[in-house]
Amino acid sequence: MLSIVVPTFKEAGNLERLAERIDSCLSAVEISYELIIADDNSPDETPEVCDRLTKQYPLRLVLGEGRPRDLSLSVIDGIRAAKHPTILVMDADLSHPPEKIPEMLAQVTANPTAFVLGSRYVPGGTFDRQWSIWRFLNSHVATMLARPLVKCRDPMSGFFMFSKDRVDVARLRPMGYKIGLEIMVRGEFSEVVEVPISFADREIGASKMNLDQQIKYLRHLRRLYLYRFGGFAEFIHFGAVGASGFVIDVSCYYLLQWFGVPHQVARGISFWPAVSWNWAINRRMTFGERERRPRGKQWAEFVIASLIGFSLNWGIYVFLTTYIEFFDQWRLIAFVLGIGVASISNFTLSTFFVFSEKRAR
Ligand SMILES: Nc1nc2c(ncn2[C@@H]2O[C@H](COP(=O)(O)OP(=O)(O)O)[C@@H](O)[C@H]2O)c(=O)[nH]1
Ligand SMILES: [Mg+2]
Structure with a gap:
């Protein structure tokens, strides 16, 4: 009973592997799910690939309409389209291990008011050590800035699960990348449970993170600080x-x-x-x-x-x-x-x- 929302932009090369890995670890433990690809009209083969995958997997394509492309807003489109009570959000580039989904689902089932986060920074969690010092510093500073808003070690994570009824989607006002942080701050959660993950660097396609997104993040942070304080x-x-x-x-x-x-x-x-x-x-x-x-x-x-x-x-x-x-x-x-x-x-x-x-x- 899980709706998996994956925001995508130019990820055609990753979708098949993603769908296959998700399906193999969820069917093994008999978790029924739907996979929502929340795409921003990628100028690549995304529609064709999705068409093909729909025949094999419970997959749907949701397209962003009437707005500039934005990861967070795509995730919201995906959540709105979701049919199941539990939502999982993850990236398409296989940075987030689908194998962790059953463990995360067990946590949400045990405590439906918890926000469950796939975390790189709790014991057992890892990330690719090939990060440049610049990328590392950047991520570290971004994390520190968000700490006063939420009680968790990895507020930047884009791999998370929650019960849909804990969030009033109409009241979310995110921009840019950090939709997880937005939901954690504005949703009604009793706690944040962090599940350790091994974060892998993408192999196919390119990251869309850039300076523009980082400035957006600062603006988003300001909005959340105003909301909270x-x-x-x-x-x-x-x-x-x-x-x-x-x-x-x-x-x-x-x-x-x-x-x-x-x-x-x-x-x-x-x-x-x-x-x-x-x-x-x-x-x-x-x-x-x-x-x-x-x-x-x-x-x-x-x-x-x-x-x-x-x-x-x-x-x-x-x-x-x-x-x-x-x-x-x-x-x-x-x-x-x-x-x-x-x-x-x-x-x-x-x-x-x-x-x-x-x-x-
Ligand atoms: N719908 C949508 N998805 C996006 C956008 N930008 C990035 N994504 C997706 O969000 C996920 C994370 O982006 P990525 O570029 O890997 O960021 P990084 O992991 O921080 O380098 C990937 O699945 C991207 O395809 C966007 O503007 N719109
Ligand atoms: Mg990535």
Whole structure:
């Protein structure tokens, strides 16, 4: 009672071996299944090969329509088309060993609320050691970035199984490659169970992973962090952007003086590149999921919000150090309090006014 969804793009050369290996290990233990090839209109022999395989195996071809090609969206097409209550997703290139499917199915059967993941990074799991240092680093960093979102060792894995009723497919909003991560984060699972796998490098065809996909992954991550941590994720991001603006501010301040500009004037000028930088990055990234509005007006609003923040920052410092003995002795505390209140004010004004458009989830 298993629906196997395989996203494909230009995998004609792998399909026969894939179908054959899946069938031989599932018929041996009498697991009934369907194999859904979720293809994105590959410009190769995929339709012909599928036609031929349909006569031999319980295989169906589902084609992506009316959207740019996207691995995750193809998997969603496949899940929608699935007839059985349990879904398995795997790659077509035989990186994922079909022989592990019975073990994964046993786990889902034992606990239907679990998300079962084929994992390279638990004891017993392996991957091809021929990975270049670049590929290894890349995968490692990508994995670290996803760790706060899910409790598992291999959140990047594309080999996973779950009960369909744990996920509201209409609410998934993935992009790019990491559909497993998307489902883990947005589905209702009691736990992630990792089954060790030996990940093999593909022998036929080529990988479609590229820089474009990696940038998509970062955007996808941001979306998931917002979903999981909401405004708090925005606040942290906003703070990091603020810190980078501070660096620009200080650099300009010194650079201008180096060119002979008096320090009071330098202070007045350096604010502008810093605040413009903060505005631009917040517009593109921190609040990038929100609808955009015309630049000029929004920039002016952000400047006003920042000036209010700066006045608060300065006012608090002067007030505390002038009227309260304690703060006059511990000026740094007054300094930090000023920055703290100003950050909250800046963030509040930004989130409710300057970038007030509703966030898409
Ligand atoms: N439908 C669909 N499948 C894709 C797309 N890109 C990759 N795939 C499939 O997703 C699986 C994993 O892709 P692969 O290129 O092997 O990525 P890698 O394992 O990270 O190198 C393979 O079965 C690919 O054919 C796409 O844009 N659309
Ligand atoms: Mg692959």
